[in-house]
Amino acid sequence: MPLVTEILQHPVFVALLSCHFLSDYHLQNQSMADQKERDKKVLAKHLAHVFWPLLVVGIVVPSLYRQLLLVFISHALIDFLKPSVKKMLKLSDSLTFTLDQLLHIAIIVSVTWHVLTDGIALTNPILPWADGLRLVLFFLMITKPANVVFRVYFSKYQPSKVVWKNGQIDQKKDEHVTMQGAGATIGNLERIVMGICIYFGQFASIGLVFTAKSIARYNKISEDPAFAEYYLIGSLFSILSVLIASWLCFII
Known part of the structure; x- marks a missing residue:
């Protein structure tokens, strides 16, 4: 080995x-x-x-x-x-x-x-307890650390809207109304559900997670191309982070 x-x-x-x-x-x-x-x-x-x-x-x-x-x-x-x-x-x-x-x-x-x-x-x-520890590590990795990593490296892609301030264009982050922390909670839950699906070998079920998520944000995705791109980046990052964590914890 x-x-x-x-x-x-x-x-x-x-x-x-x-x-x-x-x-x-x-x-x-x-x-x-x-x-x-x-x-x-x-x-x-x-x-x-x-x-x-x-x-x-x-x-x-x-x-x-x-x-x-x-x-x-x-x-x-x-x-x-x-x-x-x-x-x-x-x-x-x-x-x-x-x-x-x-x-x-x-x-x-x-x-x-x-x-x-x-x-x-x-x-x-x-x-x-070795197998149990690996399962604990898996869920510790795909929850809050994944949120922090996404914020550090991908926050620059967050959609912004153009507003006028003192006669000049002022870029501000997208201020669509959501509950504070809702995005991070949704990200945690979708990765946990994906993790459970992967752990039990139900790979086809992962698609249902993103179908439900896409339905909830359909209007925003269809009306705002910048948000659609940011949404896609976040979704792909969630999938990638779960796959990497499962590879490290269960496959190696």
């Missing part, structure tokens, strides 16, 4: 990556993500959210305490130094986000590789 595949299938990698997605996305809202760069108290609160999932893993697998401590310290250092590095190198938000996530995941990969090469013994309780 190739080393990369062995690392990705290892329960330590799955557990640590689950901890990362849980603490960096599901337990952290956008306000906290923005404020932690300026307010050390908010950063400390975020690091507490990073700590307790790792603590749970440490309780289940005490032999990993050194590796878990390394993951926590590296996470703290990356988040502490990120604002300074971003300002010094004049990095864009999307590039900063990318490098931040790659560093966190690289640390997790290196820790798993260390566990493999050093032959660190795992306690029995984690092994029977």
